Amino acid sequence: MSALLEVRSVSKFFGGVKANQDVSFSVESGIVLGLIGPNGAGKTTLFNCITGFYPPSRGDVFFEGKRINGLSPDQVCKLGMVRTWQKVRPLAKLTVLDNAVVGALCRTSSVAEAKKIALEQLRVVGLEKRAPALAGGLPIGERKKLELARVLATRPRMILLDEVMGGLNARESEEIIDLILAVKKRGLTQVVIEHDMKAIVRTCDRIVVLNSGEKLAEGSPQQIVNDPRVMTAYLGDSGGAKA
Amino acid sequence: MKTLIPLAMAVVVLALIPLWVESPYALHIFILLFIGIALGESWNVVGGFAGQYSVGHSAWYGIGAYGAFILLQKINLAPWFGVWVAVALSVLAALAVGFITFRLRGPYFVLASIAVAEIIRLLALNTKDLTNGAEGILSPDLPPLKLGGAVITDWNSKIPYFYMGLAMALFCIAVNFAVKRSKLGYYLQAIREDQDAAHSLGIPPTLSKNAALAISAACTALVGSFAAFYVGFIEPQQVFGIDVSIQMVLTAIIGGIGTVAGPVLGAVVLVLISEGLRTTIAQAHLLVYGILVIVVILVMPDGFLGFISQRLRRKAAVE
Numbered sequence: 001m002s003a004l005l006e007v008r009s010v011s012k013f014f015g016g017v018k019a020n021q022d023v024s025f026s027v028e029s030g031i032v033l034g035l036i037g038p039n040g041a042g043k044t045t046l047f048n049c050i051t052g053f054y055p056p057s058r059g060d061v062f063f064e065g066k067r068i069n070g071l072s073p074d075q076v077c078k079l080g081m082v083r084t085w086q087k088v089r090p091l092a093k094l095t096v097l098d099n100a101v102v103g104a105l106c107r108t109s110s111v112a113e114a115k116k117i118a119l120e121q122l123r124v125v126g127l128e129k130r131a132p133a134l135a136g137g138l139p140i141g142e143r144k145k146l147e148l149a150r151v152l153a154t155r156p157r158m159i160l161l162d163e164v165m166g167g168l169n170a171r172e173s174e175e176i177i178d179l180i181l182a183v184k185k186r187g188l189t190q191v192v193i194e195h196d197m198k199a200i201v202r203t204c205d206r207i208v209v210l211n212s213g214e215k216l217a218e219g220s221p222q223q224i225v226n227d228p229r230v231m232t233a234y235l236g237d238s239g240g241a242k243a
Numbered sequence: 244m245k246t247l248i249p250l251a252m253a254v255v256v257l258a259l260i261p262l263w264v265e266s267p268y269a270l271h272i273f274i275l276l277f278i279g280i281a282l283g284e285s286w287n288v289v290g291g292f293a294g295q296y297s298v299g300h301s302a303w304y305g306i307g308a309y310g311a312f313i314l315l316q317k318i319n320l321a322p323w324f325g326v327w328v329a330v331a332l333s334v335l336a337a338l339a340v341g342f343i344t345f346r347l348r349g350p351y352f353v354l355a356s357i358a359v360a361e362i363i364r365l366l367a368l369n370t371k372d373l374t375n376g377a378e379g380i381l382s383p384d385l386p387p388l389k390l391g392g393a394v395i396t397d398w399n400s401k402i403p404y405f406y407m408g409l410a411m412a413l414f415c416i417a418v419n420f421a422v423k424r425s426k427l428g429y430y431l432q433a434i435r436e437d438q439d440a441a442h443s444l445g446i447p448p449t450l451s452k453n454a455a456l457a458i459s460a461a462c463t464a465l466v467g468s469f470a471a472f473y474v475g476f477i478e479p480q481q482v483f484g485i486d487v488s489i490q491m492v493l494t495a496i497i498g499g500i501g502t503v504a505g506p507v508l509g510a511v512v513l514v515l516i517s518e519g520l521r522t523t524i525a526q527a528h529l530l531v532y533g534i535l536v537i538v539v540i541l542v543m544p545d546g547f548l549g550f551i552s553q554r555l556r557r558k559a560a561v562e
Contacts, residue, residue, distance in 0.1 A: 051443065077445035085443075091436035093501075102433040105426050106445030114429075154445055 003062075004029040004158055004189050005050070005081070010059035012045050012213075019045040021213045022059070027158070032180060032190045034204035034221070036197075038234055041210040043193045044086055047160050051083045052076040063158075077106055080157035084147040084164060086193070092136030096127055099135045099146055103153035114153075121149040125179060141172040148179060158189040165196055177203055201225065209233065257409055261402045270401040276514045277408030278470050282487075283494030283506025284415035285462035288422055289455040290492065291501035294435025295345070297456075299356030300463050301487035302340070302363045306333040307464030308471035308482045309367060312380050321386050326468045330461050336363075337460035341453040348438070357485065364483035379478025382471070404473050411469055415462050419503045422458065431455050435501070463491075493532060497539050499548030508547045 003026035012020040020042045027033045035043050048054040050061050052073040061069045063081055071079075082103075091099050100118030101111065108114050122128045125145040130138065135146060144164050151159050161180070165173045173196065180190060180203045194200050200207060201221040209217040209224060211233040217224060224230055257273075264270060282304070289295050310329025314320040320328075344355040367374045374380070387397040396403040422428045430451040433441035438448050471477045490513070498509025516535070520528035543550035 053439070053443075072447070073439075073442045074445045074447045077443060082445070083443055085440065089437045089440035091433050091440065093436055094432055098429065098432075102429050102441065102446070103444045105429055109426055111424065111426060111429070114426075150444060 002029065003027060004064060005191070006062040007046070007050065008060045008062065010046065010049055010056045010061060012042070012049050012054060013057045018213045020049065020056075020210075023210070023213075023215050024059075025208045025215065025218060027189055027191060029157075029189055030184070030187055031205040032184050032192060032203050034200040034207040035191055035193045035210065036195070036200060036207060036224075037210035037216070040212075041233075042213040043210055044162055045213075046210070047083055047162055047191075047193065050076075051081065051160065077154055077156070080155075081160070082151045082154050082156045082158075083160040084151055084162055086162040086166065088140070088143040088147055090135035090138065090143050090146055092134065094135055095131065096122065096133050096135050096138065096146055097131040100149050100153045103150040104155075106154040117155070118149075118153050121153040124152060124182070125149045126175070140167050141169075141175075144168060144172075144176065145179070148176075148183075152183070156188065158191070159183070160191045160193075162193045163195065164192070165194060165199055173199060197225070254409075254413065258406070261405050267401050270405050272514065272518055274401065274404050274408045274473060275518070276510055277405075277412040278466060278473075279490075279494055279510030279514050280412040280507050281408075281415040281466040282463065282491045283498065283510050284412070284419050284503075285459050285466060286491040287419055287459075287495050287501065287503075287506050288431075288462070289452070289459040291495050291505070292422060292428055292435065293431040293452050293455045294501075295452055295455070296353050296492065297356040297459075298353050298485065298488045298492060299358070299360035300459070300491050301483050301485065302360040303333045303337055303460035303463040304467035304470075304487050304491075305360075305363065305367065305477075305479070305482035306336060307467030308477050309374060309380075310464070311468035312382065312471055312477055313373060315385075316380060316383050321388075322468060322472055323388065326465060329468050330464045333460045333464035333467075334457045337456050338453055341456040342449075345449050345452045345456075357488075360483060360485065360488060364479050367479040367483055374479070377478060377480075379476055379481070382475040382477075385472065407469060408473075411466055415466070416503060416507070418458065418462055419506075422455075423503060427451065427454055432501070493536060495546075497535065497546055499546030502546075502548055505546050505548045512547065 005027040007023060007025050009022045009024050010020055011022055023046060037043055049056045052071050052075065056069050060067055063079055068076055068079065091102065097118055100121055101114045104114035104117035119128060122131055125148050127142060127145050127149055130142060138146060148164065165176050168176065177199050180192065184190060192203060204221055207219065207221055207224040208215060209230050216233055217227050217230055260273065261270065286300055289297055307329045310332050311322045311325040314325035314328060315322055340359050344352055344359065347355050368376055385398045388395045430446045433446055434448050434451060442448055467482065471482065494509040494513055495506050497512055498507065499505025516531060517528050520531055539546060
């Protein structure tokens with residue numbers, strides 16, 4: 001398997017703050033990679049560097065073998081990589097359908113065709129009945145699904161999900177886990193930022209752990225769960241490692 | 244189709260008005276209304292759909308007006324040809340400005356748009372050889388409009404202006420319709436709602452906003468030159484002043500921003516108010532504008548159109 005995405009010693013500095021330092025990993029086609037780490041570890045910053053919202057201060061990002069740092073987010077999306085937002089960003093005054101249409105227009109110039117693609121993707125996430133509703137009026141669970149439908153409508157090769165389960169109840173999280181697995185079955189590569197370890201273990205093939213901007217560990221879910229350094233990063237030093 | 248039939252009927256009724264209304268004042272009100280509608284719709288493309296609240300559209304209005312006037316005066320180019328040169332100039336200027344100012348967001352963009360219009364006003368004031376400065380330009384006599392050998396009009400009554408104005412208003416409405424349903428329309432609305440989200444979904448924000456501004460500036464320049472010839476006189480403050488820009492913004496806000504019908508409604512309200520008050524309290528009609536804006540923002544944040552359609556929906560829900 002060849003790497004679809006390769007992050008090569010990426011660093012991002014904000015003045016003196018080292019948000020990411022020398023982070024490297026690669027994501028093979030078709031897998032789900034978990035990106036975990038305590039708050040402030042630099043996960044979202046890394047997403048921003050990968051998808052073109054920030055230029056990395058150092059290092060390179062390759063997508064399908066092509067160097068993409070320096071490209072703008074819309075160009076990255078056109079190449080087939082698209083992200084969701086930790087704090088959901090529905091286009092509030094547009095309908096649910098039109099939100100997905102906006103995504104679908106990434107691949108087609110015909111609004112009619114975009115509507116067809118959009119409806120398909122709403123069906124995938126189970127929002128087709130909400131199509132005519134205004135996106136701003138959706139409850140959080142449906143907003144998260146709309147984020148997913150919207151990125152799927154861009155017909156990506158790879159999606160980066162920034163805490164799609166944050167703020168959801170157990171049943172809603174369960175639905176999202178099923179969706180991630182269904183999307184994986186369709187061959188889409190995914191990078192998932194998540195705090196819920198149970199969800200991570202169930203969905204991810206491999207996990208990268210960030211701590212204070214640096215890569216702390218990488219491995220299979222079993223390896224990561226049993227890694228004492230990861231425990232320490234999350235729970236601190238004083239005896240927490242036993243938990 | 245549902246909206247097209249009443250629209251077509253309204254157009255036919257309007258087109259027949261000069262046949263049974265002879266009062267020049269009544270025709271004048273209609274012409275003002277058409278100009279108001281066309282300006283509101285022009286602004287709506289960039290202000291309503293893209294959510295970029297330009298308060299500097301007088302720049303494009305004025306370039307349209309001065310461009311067509313100067314071309315007629317200096318090289319005797321008939322306005323119906325000259326206006327296209329003026330429109331092209333206005334689009335070029337708008338793109339140059341947009342390229343710089345669209346990097347700014349929210350209030351900073353608004354301030355930049357005001358500054359740009361001021362700069363252009365001062366330019367017009369000080370390039371005396373071209374613009375005749377603060378004294379302004381009195382419209383030279385318009386050559387008669389001919390088609391083949393037949394004279395269509397010699398511009399001696401308000402009726403040709405009435406039809407030109409009507410055509411212009413319809414054109415600007417049609418432009419809004421087309422933009423709203425197009426790919427660009429979706430892009431602009433997505434940018435208005437959340438620029439970063441739009442950007443992540445493959446939308447190039449600066450390019451899209453510039454496209455909207457180009458369309459908006461072209462329409463505004465077209466209306467500007469028409470209005471200038473209708474009034475027959477231009478000077479920098481009158482066409483480049485902030486009053487023109489504010490009028491455009493208010494038309495859209497009061498009617499219903501980001502909708503096609505909103506600016507039509509807004510123009511009706513504003514023209515009726517300003518004409519109704521001009522005779523009684525003269526300049527104080529600006530005061531009434533101000534109060535109206537406050538009321539609209541407080542009571543009906545989606546404008547008259549949003550207010551009415553919400554009422555209708557509520558009524559339908561009760562029944």
